[in-house]
Amino acid sequence: MEKLAWEVRPASPSGGAVMATVRGDLDRAARPDFVATLTDLLLAHHGVVLDVSHLVPQHSSAVHAFTEALTRTGGWPRACLALVAPEPTLAALLTASRVADEVPVYPDAAHALSHLADRPRVVREGWRFDVDPHAPGRARSYIRDLCRRWGLEGEVREAAEIVITELVTNAVEHATSPSVVEVERHGDAFRVAVRDYDAGRTGHDVPEATTWHAPPTSSPRGRGLAMVAAVSHTWGVLRHPDGKTVWAEMAT
Template sequence: MDTRIELPLEQTGDSGADLWSGAPSEARGDRGSSPTVVALSGPLSVSTARPLVARLCALLRRDGAVVADVSGVTLTHSGAVHAFSEAAAQAGEWPDVRLAVAAPDVTLAALLVSSRVAERVPVHPDVPSALDHIDDRPELVRGWWRFDVDARAPGDARQHVRRVCGLWTVDEDAREAAEIVVTELVTNAVEHAGSRSVVEVERRAQSLRVTVRDFDLVPLPDVHLPPPTSPRGRGLAMVAAVAATWGVEAHRDGKTVWAELAV
């Protein structure tokens, strides 16, 4: 039997209320367990969206699979619908965490689609349909990790990428290319930028996007192959060789290097 929790949105910010009656927070659901249905009610607004993210994120980490029933929700700010995709992104990687929305109201359902929330969190017309399809992979799945300035960071990043590519049925060529990209870019962050880094991997139907964000203000050097006798300096050239396309985005406090790979 599915667990059902009633959650008035006005209470999402009340840290003293135990709205998750049931298993302790250490108990993590698995793909064989029944999803939890959260029946939301009340106004979904800017003020209630942020605590809702925290509540959903905690529940996803505890139970693994959650269906948010929004049939009792009154939307007061269109941007608040991003609470669902933000919760799914913060909680972990699919399929370890699976969130779906049951939205009988066609206007709200259309907004979830047009705002692209439905790419990350599938939207269904009712709870039974959401439960039936809770294990379906969303159009967009994403994983992200932070790394300190540590010689082990490139290897750790590579292991994370290998793991999620296996979960997301990424073909071997794309997986190997993604491992090369993340290893070279995190190595650049550690050895050349001397910076911590944030790695993100995003899988869509036909592509895999790898990004590495560092916090070094020095721009990247031009891409070129070093002399054959040089043991270093091939990182960006290798990224350019395996990626379908790649680029750099500058920030006030660093930069992001991204690479798109065909899947």
């Protein structure tokens, strides 16, 4: 096993982004240090072009170390990461795992540097909220800031604020459960998903989108879901043994 070794140099005389090279074997034992080093580079320099032509993954999940580091920084556009010239095994893993959708791969450093600030095909962020009456308001504030950073304004931002407010409210008031929010932009779609951990009756109260009908205006339940359906292009429910995920997509 070859221990990981890093080389870092400025990408330009004016500073800013850096060019880095990492060599060695990336196994489970080396992964925490790898993620920490890459995270520190992204936080310090905002942009990193990483030559991985001499990096050897020792297991298929090794490639998720790249997205783990990016997530720790808050992701694009706070931090920009591009990979250069992976060898065939690593290239195949990056594609099969869809890591390449979030961390672009280029054949050479010049192309990577010129496109470093471009938005990847997929950008994502997530938060966790406790059972707290203030959680919906915090969630709305978080997604408003996220839309600003991702360049989503107007109707898309307003729809996202409505969706996350209603779904986190449902988790707090009806499921009485913490909630995990995952937000993703891919292509022309903006997706918001809220996962709760209610394994009881209310986990089965939410119908499938294909059979759902808006409740009467006099109904005390279901009004939040009606709001979600009204502002979303499509939505749905994923059920788990210990709860459910309600998701909604808006066109950008």
